[in-house]
Amino acid sequence: MTEDPLTEEARREQLIPLGQSPRSRRDLFLRKMLWIGVWLVFLSAPVHDLVSGKHTTTGTVGGWLGLAVFVGVYLTLVFRDMGSPATPGRVGVLIAVLGVLATLLSFMLGAPWLALYCYVSVACGATLPLRAACWAIPGTAGVLLLVGLHVGEQHALDLLILVILIGFAMTGVVQLVRTTIELRKARATVAQLAANEERLRLARDLHDLLGHSLSLITLKSELAGRMLPDHPDKAAQQVADIEQVSRQALVDVREAVTGYRRPRLAAELAGAQVALTAAGVTAEVPAEPALNGVPEDGESALAWALREAVTNVVRHSDAGRCTVELLRRQTLDGLVLELSVEDDGSGGSGKGPGNGLTGLTERLEKVGGTLEAGRVRHGFRLVARVPTATGVDVVSGA
Template sequence: MTSIPQAGEPTGVPGATGVGVPPENGRQRIVKALWISVWLVYLGAPVTDLISGGHSLGVRLLGWLGLAAFVAWYLLLVFRTGRQTETRRVLFSVSVLAAQATVLSLSLGREWLVLFVYVAIASGAALPGEVSRWTVPGATALLTATALTVPGGQAYLAGLLIPALMGGFAMVGIRTMIRTTIELRRARATVAQLAANEERLRMARDLHDLLGHSLSLITLKSELAGRMLPGRPEEAARQVADIEQVSRQAMVDVREAVSGYRRPTLPGELAGARTALTAAGILADLPSDGPGQLPEEVESALAWALREAVTNVVRHSGAARCTVTLATRQTLAGPVAELTVTDDGGAGPCTPGNGLTGLTERLASVGGTLTAGPAGQRARDRPGFRLRASVPLSPLVL
């Protein structure tokens, strides 16, 4: 059979073996062995023939040995179904089983023709569908040929042909169902793993953006408060109060991000950007509001972009001025909402870090794009830096 899930995967029934899942302990192996062995009750005809068929002691002894060998080979073949085994090896085992059934039927009589039903069922259960669709009719044909050879076998043939064919092909269907169940179980596990990875990635992005912005602002205000002491204690106290407020808001934001409810807005981020730039001593040229009503996903993506861009300006640019523009414009592909953040700082090599990488992923999730690099409008020693985030809009938004 095709490959199976690893041992230890839950089956949904305590102490039972699920469909397509191999037995994991002794109890489950016993349960599976009992389910397989219960069908051996139909070997009553050969057993009755050995007990009261009038055979000599030597023939009965050889018959018992042959029946035991057949049953052992059959159980071994069917019990190991579900493990990764080469098709050629399984086909050889089925051939041995068919040879045993043929020899016992020809030697001991028509009562032994029932063994071919087990051959058909074993081939349907153990072989892939593209092979068993030939071996099941092959076992039935061998049953027919043997029954026509054995004295009185024709009387048994009609009662064995349908069980052999239907039993064999029923096992083919069951095998296909098991394989499908295995694939569905693996697909479900893969989806769960992808969902967990996506949630971890979301939390990492949110925490990076939230804490990076808040901690940068706390650091700036702490340095500012330190410079105001001891000469301007009242102004330093106001900075400390701002630090407390930012810290509390950061705690609220982190809790909301972890809970999955965090959705920043452009007005809130514009206000936060103005506060952060002013605390860093950077002249802030910001719009008073956003570009009109935007879908929540679009506004959220642009708000995160604004937060990340302003955090980078405060941390790394050394700029004296920062300009933010928010607008909607028409392109050949349709209307887009566009955020541009430009500073006049010294633009070094643009190496995307965790922030820009996470921001690119956020924008990509809503079909947006991110470009970042030197602004190209400053003097050589201070070329400036520009970050532009664009998100497509529905025509109804405009």
């Protein structure tokens, strides 16, 4: 029975998942072994020299011991410090040990051992900071050249070029690893910020939606309660309005949760007129405005501002009169559409801006707009501005 090739490929990807961060110590070990094991091919020259029988028993035993120590130091150094912040003192000492062993073994056993300088160069490129590696790799090549000329290696120049190339190639690999790690961290940060922004958007939407709708439901419930004994027909109309507002609030919340809700200024103006009238506030609200040149995001921000302002008037101000105006103004930053909501009430508790005004400020800043809110001589005034591109007049006043 033959194995499914797709299954075999999936197993290989499970062994070393490409393009993903290591999921375990085993994955990390395999990846480092993949990069480091490539350079073990240069051990063929020293090993072949030892098994050829050219050296005395003492020289052969010393060569094997020296090679074992060299490989052990090399693997310890590179496995532990490749692609990670280095400890300069310890790394410098271990690289110096590699350089000394390569030099001693080359002097004692001959030219084939010059290949050990390839590992010294790889260790410099893999563990040292980039600036230090740029000096250490040519320095290793220089020592190789001097030792090669002393032991009579005819191809010392070719080996010199190879040592420089593989050393700088390893610095490139390390920089790639570090960049990949930083990109993964940045991607995780961006994902976290996006999640936080979405939570903030949802919190703002729910605050604005439910605050306005529940305030209107409360007002109409109070009216229905007062009308019920003497005016059952009017009370029934208020109850019908409560049902309508509740249904619309449910729709708005669903749209806000799914992220598709974009309130319209014309609808909010009409809703403001209803809410203010129901609260017993004399309202001056403009007719349906002309919004030529106003981006949809800007219109939505103004609609949210109007809703929040009217909700505050109804719930906190004890106002008897409220005026809403829409004007186009020329400012130093360009043409803007300005929404003004002014009442003759107390202006609330005076304990500073609440969640609603804070959320409005954030909404307007996202579309390049501004928000001003504070007490005036005879009440409280909120002004929201968003940039626009045309000079078409907007109906204002009552």
